[in-house]
Amino acid sequence: MTHERFIAAYRSGGIRVHVDRGRAAKLVSARLMLPFVLLPLLGLAVALALTGRPFAGIALFLLALVFRYAVRASSQGFVLTRALQDPAFYEQARAAGILSITEPGVR
Numbered sequence: 001m002t003h004e005r006f007i008a009a010y011r012s013g014g015i016r017v018h019v020d021r022g023r024a025a026k027l028v029s030a031r032l033m034l035p036f037v038l039l040p041l042l043g044l045a046v047a048l049a050l051t052g053r054p055f056a057g058i059a060l061f062l063l064a065l066v067f068r069y070a071v072r073a074s075s076q077g078f079v080l081t082r083a084l085q086d087p088a089f090y091e092q093a094r095a096a097g098i099l100s101i102t103e104p105g106v107r
Contacts, residue, residue: 001101003087009103010084016102019076023098028075038064 001009009015029035041064049057083090083099093099 003090006090006101007084014103016104017080018100019079020098021076023096024075024079025072027098028071028078032071034068034071038068
C-alpha cells in the first residue's frame with residue numbers, strides 16, 4: 001500500500017492500523033537516545049540523595065521513571081502520527097514490522 005493510499009484509507013476509516021507496542025517503544029527510545037538521558041538523571045538523583053538532599057534525590061529519581069513511562073506509553077501514537085506525515089518513515093515502520101495494516105473484509 002502506498003503512502004498516499006494509506007493516508008486516504010486511514011482518514012476514511014477503511015483500514016485498521018496496528019502499532020506493535022514493544023517495537024514502537026524500542027524505536028522511540030532509540031530515537032530519543034533515552035538511556036543517555038535517563039542514566040545521568042538517575043545518577044544525579046543518587047548523588048543528591050547521598051549528599052544530604054534525599055527528598056530532591058527521590059523526586060528526581062521518580063521524575064526520571066515517570067518520563068521513561070510517558071515516552072513508552074506515547075510511542076504508539078508517535079509512530080502512527082509520524083507514519084501519516086512522512087512517507088519514508090511509513091516505509092521503514094512497515095518494513096520493521098512496527099506498523100501493520102488490515103483492511104476489513106480482506107483476508
